[in-house]
Amino acid sequence: MKKTKAEILSMIETLKGLKTENMYLNDFFHTWKETDDEINAVFEVAEILRAMRENNISTKVFDSGLGISVFRDNSTRTRFSFASACNLLGLEVQDLDEKVSQIAHGETVRETANMVSFMADVIGIRDDMYIGKGHTYMKTVSEAVQEGYNDGVLEQRPTLVNLQCDIDHPTQSMADMLHVINYFGGVENLKGKKIAMTWAYSPSYGKPLSVPQGIIGLFSRFGMDVVLAHPEGYDIMGDVIEVAKENAAKSGGSFKIANTMEEAFKDADIVYPKSWAPYAVMEERTKLVGEGKFDELKDLEKRCLENNAKFKNWTCTEELMKTTKDGKALYMHCLPADISGLSCKEGEVDQSVFDRYLVPLYKEASYKPYIIAAMIFLAKFKDPSGKLTQLLDDAKPRIK
Amino acid sequence: MKKTKAEILSMIETLKGLKTENMYLNDFFHTWKETDDEINAVFEVAEILRAMRENNISTKVFDSGLGISVFRDNSTRTRFSFASACNLLGLEVQDLDEKVSQIAHGETVRETANMVSFMADVIGIRDDMYIGKGHTYMKTVSEAVQEGYNDGVLEQRPTLVNLQCDIDHPTQSMADMLHVINYFGGVENLKGKKIAMTWAYSPSYGKPLSVPQGIIGLFSRFGMDVVLAHPEGYDIMGDVIEVAKENAAKSGGSFKIANTMEEAFKDADIVYPKSWAPYAVMEERTKLVGEGKFDELKDLEKRCLENNAKFKNWTCTEELMKTTKDGKALYMHCLPADISGLSCKEGEVDQSVFDRYLVPLYKEASYKPYIIAAMIFLAKFKDPSGKLTQLLDDAKPRIK
Amino acid sequence: MKKTKAEILSMIETLKGLKTENMYLNDFFHTWKETDDEINAVFEVAEILRAMRENNISTKVFDSGLGISVFRDNSTRTRFSFASACNLLGLEVQDLDEKVSQIAHGETVRETANMVSFMADVIGIRDDMYIGKGHTYMKTVSEAVQEGYNDGVLEQRPTLVNLQCDIDHPTQSMADMLHVINYFGGVENLKGKKIAMTWAYSPSYGKPLSVPQGIIGLFSRFGMDVVLAHPEGYDIMGDVIEVAKENAAKSGGSFKIANTMEEAFKDADIVYPKSWAPYAVMEERTKLVGEGKFDELKDLEKRCLENNAKFKNWTCTEELMKTTKDGKALYMHCLPADISGLSCKEGEVDQSVFDRYLVPLYKEASYKPYIIAAMIFLAKFKDPSGKLTQLLDDAKPRIK
Incomplete structure (x- = not known):
């Protein structure tokens, strides 16, 4: 059932027709904040990444870099999905352990967000237990790293992926x-x-x-x-x-x-x-x-x-x-x-x-790691179809 | 005491004479389930990988990929040995924490095995505390990921390395x-x-x-x-x-x-x-x-x-x-x-x-990380001597 | 505010004038044990690594390898700084968890130091809570891995970075x-x-x-x-x-x-x-x-x-x-x-x-990860300015 190179090329062609500029360097919070093109682009990129992996084509687009995960809840599945997605793209995961029962305060969140982000490319957060808190927490982190970048604290702005908040669970849906x-x-x-x-x-x-x-x-x-x-x-x-x-x-x-x-x-x-x-x-x-x-x-x-x-x-x-x-x-x-x-x-x-x-x-x-990887990919590459075409052309083997 | 290139080549020559086809895409459970050739191949590959590392030759054969470790027991040494082996080959380790005292049930084991394996190349398991349970657990995981692969859930079948069960401790012995x-x-x-x-x-x-x-x-x-x-x-x-x-x-x-x-x-x-x-x-x-x-x-x-x-x-x-x-x-x-x-x-x-x-x-x-790496290597490459020859020829420096 | 290639070259030129031979394969314990040239070299390399990262130039000098972190204290910031530094250079972090309250004994320290170091390139230690103990612990680890290397147990001697002891906190200062x-x-x-x-x-x-x-x-x-x-x-x-x-x-x-x-x-x-x-x-x-x-x-x-x-x-x-x-x-x-x-x-x-x-x-x-990376870099490369020049010339993109 492995897709052929022609099929992958055809998916890339479809992707090319979708407007994804606004996803570049942006966060993914709720599916309903994304346009139809953006939603379809996530599906397309997810399928392309999966097809490349099935064909033993490396999709390691980062030569180094960190994916920070923040789980304010225990989670084996989402943790492994996020780690798999990061690894697929070349990012190493660092977990930030926070006390499960603790509802974080604004100032502390801002400080921590910057402290863990000096070399972060992406931050994945799961915070779903407290109504009115999870999404707010993610927005605070998002704003904090944006300010950190603006102020010259961070050399780049890590993008956020919502791994489940109180409102939406976009990687699941x-x-x-x-x-x-x-x-x-x-x-x-x-x-x-x-x-x-x-x-x-x-x-x-x-x-x-x-x-x-x-x-x-x-x-x-x-x-x-x-x-x-x-x-x-x-x-x-x-x-x-x-x-x-x-x-x-x-x-x-x-x-x-x-x-x-x-x-x-x-x-x-x-x-x-x-x-x-x-x-x-x-x-x-x-x-x-x-x-x-x-x-x-x-x-x-x-x-x-x-x-x-x-x-x-x-x-x-x-x-x-x-x-x-x-x-x-x-x-x-x-x-x-x-x-x-x-x-x-x-x-x-x-x-x-x-x-x-x-x-x-x-x-x-099984689709979740690829969905997460697609979200990261679309936030990190301005021309995703160009980058994917290049990966396909290079066809660097994942298992050498 | 560093081995010369000629000595490494001679070891690869020895390896070439050993039948290892059955190790390819297979698990390593008990030494007595392996033929003499297979046992000797593990020793040979372990020594070759060590010699290459001592000569600062990279043996990173995975461009990305995960090694999942499951320790149903506390373990510093085996944990580090497995992590070292994975790193030597280019795999990133993800630990699956399971409650120490918990004896897992079949269904849960099957589900978890698939959930953590979407991008797993190898799974290392230590489960040695309960007679009649450790090996059984590993077999269940092995069968579950085989089924997962057959059913199109997993894009590849991760192979298993027994990091200690109730019956054998092959990486130690x-x-x-x-x-x-x-x-x-x-x-x-x-x-x-x-x-x-x-x-x-x-x-x-x-x-x-x-x-x-x-x-x-x-x-x-x-x-x-x-x-x-x-x-x-x-x-x-x-x-x-x-x-x-x-x-x-x-x-x-x-x-x-x-x-x-x-x-x-x-x-x-x-x-x-x-x-x-x-x-x-x-x-x-x-x-x-x-x-x-x-x-x-x-x-x-x-x-x-x-x-x-x-x-x-x-x-x-x-x-x-x-x-x-x-x-x-x-x-x-x-x-x-x-x-x-x-x-x-x-x-x-x-x-x-x-x-x-x-x-x-x-x-x-000190031999344990190399033994583990050799077990992984032999499960992942159909022509191990060919792959090792190529690594030696490329002689890509590990510390650049 | 991103530095230009010319500015980076000028910093490398400055570095060239500093004597850093004694840092090669050596540990970093206290700033006052280092010469002015060595201190300045750390600053220079830190700034160069940061400038390269800001220019999306990969500084991944290890093709595989481990950075071992030993935190005898809870620490989010230092943990992330060390992980970021290791990742920037291509090393994967493995944490060694030791009981927080435990003051380790000599023999155990020696054994553990060797057991975790078979593939370690660097060991970062934080042990600041007990006067008269932290630095002593680090010295014991340092001697143990030196002996391990001399005795042929370790294929290389990992170098140590003091991530805070009872006497000095050099990465902070x-x-x-x-x-x-x-x-x-x-x-x-x-x-x-x-x-x-x-x-x-x-x-x-x-x-x-x-x-x-x-x-x-x-x-x-x-x-x-x-x-x-x-x-x-x-x-x-x-x-x-x-x-x-x-x-x-x-x-x-x-x-x-x-x-x-x-x-x-x-x-x-x-x-x-x-x-x-x-x-x-x-x-x-x-x-x-x-x-x-x-x-x-x-x-x-x-x-x-x-x-x-x-x-x-x-x-x-x-x-x-x-x-x-x-x-x-x-x-x-x-x-x-x-x-x-x-x-x-x-x-x-x-x-x-x-x-x-x-x-x-x-x-x-924000300087801490780069300071740590610079300490590691200077301990691992005999000709740091040569290596940095090569990285700059190659200009391999970090995000491809």
Whole structure:
């Protein structure tokens, strides 16, 4: 299935037609801040980088340089994806460990941002746990390194990649979409396809909202029928709902909110059942953490888990899967999933469903390192198609 | 003592005569699963890589790529050896931290194996603490990435290097053997040499069995007289005993089990006194950990330590050393050793003995990064001698 | 402000005139062990490396190789500086984690030093917490790897960079001085400038003495009027006082100790107000840690904090700043600072003062990675100007 040189050249040709100037030396925060050309360029570059790697062509465009990762949360998958992306391009990763529970203050953030950036080409940040904080933190870092560059502190301005914030999870949603594009044989086949982004029960508490938000914010751009479903009270951010509505209108698709999994799954081409915490709970939690009220936090967790437990029937069963298009909807998840009878007693999905989709799930995840690498690439090269053509012509072997 | 280009060429010539096709894209689990040619090829490539480095010739054969390390145990030495080996070849290391005490389940292992392998060239695993688990874990990872490759999830199949499991410790035993080969001036001088692999007292509990198993499983291939000695009850795995017996028969050496250190040390050319836990205790421990019976674990530890204490006289003293061949047997240890009067009150070896062998001990350890690099090299290049010839011809300086 | 090729060539020309032979394959421990030529060479190489990077010229002189970092203390800044320096030259960093509170013993240090050095090109060590221990530890490591090399254990001898010991903090003081040289428009403008290195109050306890020691030990070489000020009892090491006196005499500057901040700040061109622990307290602390007397340690901390609290008026206020030369002395700090009203109630400096100097403070810090890289470079290349000329001629792009 390895792509030929002619196919790679043809993808580069497509890329050439896309306007990406504004991505140069810029950050990637939310997919809906990017134009259609920019979104398509990320997909194109990701596929080209993957095809080159599969053909043992080196894409090491940095002769040295650092990719700084800041994980304000534990993360194995995203950590490895970011490290893989950096390595693919020739950057070495340096992790900045910050205390998980600590909500950073402006001044400290500015100082640290500069201190770690003297030789940074890119900074990848994951900060998804506190509503109203993650994106703000990234903006503060972004501004701090811009000032550092303007003031002559930094010899270049590192660009930022959002590895998940409280609002969006663009590397996830774009990896998911690239998987969908490949699964359905091309972006042109997505019009009219129905995707069910639904809440699902999990015995754990407080999962971030950025996955469902990222999915509806991106998938609504492709003329699809996007349905969001969750139990009462499990709302996501209103701003993103607006984004999805506008996208759907523009793309000729639709967006609606359903109240049952059944309605969302009915005739769906794609289902994405996943747990998240109610927005209101996440807001209260952020407030309590900020005030150091840890007893009340425990109480909030308890209440939240009790409430979750009322919706154990929100789970992706074989029966539900049968109601999807031809009973064969593509099942998606950002992993790890809470699998009933395997990783927990009752969870998001039946084990038999999950097992049947193991290979697609792994493929879905496999796009993430390439998506991240594409985001870095487009932020670092003014003429990405020219650079890629040169790499293809040089055809320097990765394994010599 | 730096080797000349002619000497390196001659080693490459030797390598050319060895059949290594089956190592290509394959894993390295146990030395006894490898043919004599394959074992010799590892030694040869290790020496060539070392000679090249000593001559400031770069052996960076990967232009980018990742070496994933999984240490289900704390480890400074093996961690640095693996990192050094990867760096020598151009791979960047990414550590996968897993909880030390956790025995992983199949599904999770499969998922994680794929998630960290999207750009992995090699995976090094150390998992030696639980009998019946370490090797099984490695096999699961190996199969998972093979499936991942077959299913189009991974663009290549990373190969595995066993950095120590419950059964074998091939990077240790092969570094040890390369040290012995150099110490005695060539593999042809090993026939008839006596090695005493003996248990020794240590105040710590539960040291893995893979070192003695690895030593008898490998050293018995070289026509040596291999003697294993331990107190009653401190048996090692029966399967490996069988391997040693067969090897000895084939190689024209011998293998026997002695009941005293005195018998083992008598006229020995090499002594390897080292503590380990009884196989039966390790089995019970694995069971108790699996069942989460931590009180019983403590009790097991207490009983084991009490039992150990009965054999404090199993220690490598100056008196015992005098009984070895000319009183000058080569003392070996995988380090760190429990040194009586230095790191503990009573331990595996007298301080004066240990101190006298400091330089040989460090040399012994110095082979490990090159052994690991050789294992990776042979798994990644179909024509290793051709690739090494090319590196020698190019003679690209490592320090420019 | 990017330097031109002609300017870089002119700096290389200057470097050519400096004697650096003794730095080759040598360690960097204390600035006062280096000749003026050697100190100037570090500044020159640091500036050249920075200018090359700003011109996107690769300075990757190692095709593979390891920089080992040993932090016997938590450190984000120094860790990133060392990692950046290594990356700039082509070395990959491997961290050796040692327990923070552990004072290592000779034998263990020797063994570990060899075990991590089989492929190490450079070892960077930070060990500043225990008086009489940090430098000793570094010397032990240095001797161990020298022996390892002599004995044929190591194929090369890694060189050491002192990333902060109990006596000196050369990468900090030299980054500080390079900042000062640039700030005042050249080293020739420093003669007669007054610098106040003063103690300042901090609510935290036991900050190391190596910063004030490093500053007076280095800044006294440039014909400046160096004033050290601290409350009674907050003495620093007498040996370093002697160094500063001798340097001042030789360089035509002066060195004196004042008893008040007011006296030190009066007409100062540069002020460096910073907390540290009294030498006597640090000595007692080291003793108590060594003896495992943790209750007494807590008591010592309590007494020390109580004593500190008597000197809360030792703080860098706007009023004090007004008394400096034209009210505009350059404010310096190694960061992070204890800022009154921001990071603590009462601290080393008023927030308004700190904020006004934010950009200079960040610039000050920005020199450190280049200083470290210069130290490594000079230890690894016998003909540094020749090597730099070659890099400039090749002009290989860092971002391709």
